[in-house]
Amino acid sequence: MRLGWLVDKLGGTLHGSPDLLITGLSPLASAAQGDLSFLSHPQYIAQLDSSQAACVIVSPAHEAQAQRRGPCISTANPYAYWARTTQLWKSQLLAAQPHTEPLVHPSAVVHPSAQVHASVQIGPLCVVEEGAVIGAGTCLKSRVTVSAGCRIGENCILHAGVVIGADGFGFAPEDQQWIKIEQLGAVRIGNDVEIGANTCIDRGAIADTVIEDGVKLDNLIQIGHNVHVGAHTAMAGCVGVAGSTHIGAHCTIGGGAVVLGHLTLVDGVHVSAASVVTHSLQKPGQYTGVFPIDDNKTWHKNAASLKQLNALRERIKLLEAGQSKQRS
Amino acid sequence: MRLGWLVDKLGGTLHGSPDLLITGLSPLASAAQGDLSFLSHPQYIAQLDSSQAACVIVSPAHEAQAQRRGPCISTANPYAYWARTTQLWKSQLLAAQPHTEPLVHPSAVVHPSAQVHASVQIGPLCVVEEGAVIGAGTCLKSRVTVSAGCRIGENCILHAGVVIGADGFGFAPEDQQWIKIEQLGAVRIGNDVEIGANTCIDRGAIADTVIEDGVKLDNLIQIGHNVHVGAHTAMAGCVGVAGSTHIGAHCTIGGGAVVLGHLTLVDGVHVSAASVVTHSLQKPGQYTGVFPIDDNKTWHKNAASLKQLNALRERIKLLEAGQSKQRS
């Protein structure tokens, strides 16, 4: 990959020879000769001077320092530039090894009534059930299930083991038993959505479960029935979102967080990893609720005190009353 | 669906014309003309008067109010009635589109020694291993694995990606390494059990892991080896139950909760979402243990204080001693 070709494709200002050949991509610290690297976070600035990288993508603020080291590309958002570089890199790798396999792997089970755009890629051992709709440019990796009537937009990626449209968890109690509520809705997924391995999105009870454009879900996430996830929201691994919760656009949910059902999270809410959202969050901002980890002995002491916290509060009240009495 | 036909099937008292045609099912708030709806929770009572629904299923307590609005069906448990209505609705939908597919999809891999009742439905790309037994009326959706020797009862539903009977997590430490303990038991599942997508139930070490009748498990749940789940217990998504724990009947475990191993939860225990059960729970009731979520700044302050909680308790003791000394 010539630097000149890269800058023609992606823009930015190149300081250095356009004929310089890039033979690999690498972080600053481990970059070898021939590697292209990037500096996106000031935290890594100390690694810039000593990096062996052939060229570094930097923001205008670090352009001068980078130039003293050697070739660089200056651009407003080095991390996004880097992301696009990885995309070019991968497409070149793929072009080098001509794919002769059919877009739909012969082992996939696609119902004749499913509407699958001619450009869709369906990997080995996937299942696409009756009436499902899959938009142009979408890719199902291996062993994905898209259940009956569910709709996936364009340019989505569904990783191995994903299950779209299993029944939501709906039962009515009667005589100490559970009566199944048939889940008559489906799942509707927008464009440019990526869904991680073994993640599950349940079909709605009556209306559909909805995932809007540009949403990114990591692995092993559970999205309950009738959840609505707003555009460009991202969730890290192992998150669980219970039924009928409405999550706004441009939110982030940290790994292992749990969001209870029937709540509303407005646009721009950020939930820290492993936090449990028990009530609606009506203001944008960062929210956290995690028991701080400690060495086991210290934790034991604090956890024991925690179980008496309300009693301690009463004792403080008594002390305050005593002191004010002594004062008067 | 004629209202008269519905009441003939499910009982209840119809106020309105039995010839009224129902063309859809919907919650009160979004119901359109022709829709059947229901009122099960007093919280939604305000939606009753303004609902566009053709007919509403209500309890006797709300019968009079519902009648002032229009047609209604009165029944002791409107939510269970609604559940049964969804079942009738779905069976009518299915009857309308004649299924010509075989019960066992040709892509499923069923071992010749497995005992699968003639009425069992096995979806695409399922695996049923040797000696497995599957009872009448049970349905395996796509990509389910039932491992060797495991037994599934009658009228169960196993959703896509379920794994029954993978090895339990058993290793003996020796010389800082782990020696595998072969898992010689199996999994035994009762009747009317539903198991959500990508949920895993491990085989027992020697005796079997047991799931009793009527248990409902949501998606992405982990049930360790030799766990016993009592009849009609329900667990929401992402729950983990460690090995050899005995959970009673009629329990509910909220989403994302973790139950440690070798514990006993008696019948009628209810664990709130995301709580961690670290000791046996010998009395029925609701149990909770979750760090309250807060804006990040407030959480930081409280979490920092929490790490000194035991020290604060000591300071309160000192204050109390000081005050009682001053008093005397």
Next chain:
Amino acid sequence: MRLGWLVDKLGGTLHGSPDLLITGLSPLASAAQGDLSFLSHPQYIAQLDSSQAACVIVSPAHEAQAQRRGPCISTANPYAYWARTTQLWKSQLLAAQPHTEPLVHPSAVVHPSAQVHASVQIGPLCVVEEGAVIGAGTCLKSRVTVSAGCRIGENCILHAGVVIGADGFGFAPEDQQWIKIEQLGAVRIGNDVEIGANTCIDRGAIADTVIEDGVKLDNLIQIGHNVHVGAHTAMAGCVGVAGSTHIGAHCTIGGGAVVLGHLTLVDGVHVSAASVVTHSLQKPGQYTGVFPIDDNKTWHKNAASLKQLNALRERIKLLEAGQSKQRS
């Protein structure tokens, strides 16, 4: 299984007839006549005298007591001896039922460019993508995916639904959208690794995600991109490890724990179940961070007080100041 044959294979000192036939394996409490059992934890010593077991594996410390009861095998590590006994038992069971199935199930989809050792066992409906490498003696149970270019060592077991090498979760934010960072690394797994059902290990962004020899992972675990798990570390079910975290050797991570990204856990760190690791742990030892579970009412009171904890701390400070003033 003759006792004499067992001791010939595994060593230990037999007190009793070598011709005694073992017809089953069982824990002490439930052992029937003919069963072999073991005593590894002093907690179960009360069960020894009354056990119906034909023979008990014990440590030298319990040899005398066990002999008073009947036949026993004395060995330094009874639990590891038991583990090896289960392995012999299983191999005998398998020998009794001759397997005529091919090592690679015909329904598996193995790319022609994958390097799969002749001794590898690949179960039904697995996917092994191009350029993947799988070492001698490794077993993929049903429905496992090994993605392009990933390498699995020798004598590993991958349970049903495992996904090795899905894309890591990498996106650069730009104009409130997410730009995909192609994941150009792979996954490299050592020898003697066991991976539980539906567990996911993501491919690295540039360098590889690495799992060293002897690691044992339970079900439904998420390992992010560029994580490094040191040799003989074990993780229980539902653990999530975020990207670029380095976990040392001989660690244990309890079920449902979450480890944030870009952290270092040194060798010999033990994290309790459901704890959240938010900073690096530089010393070996046991770490915990879990909100203690309580009856719901008590929890409510303590949780409410917890939200004022920092304010309580300020009030204690004021009280202390007041008391010291009164004293002076």
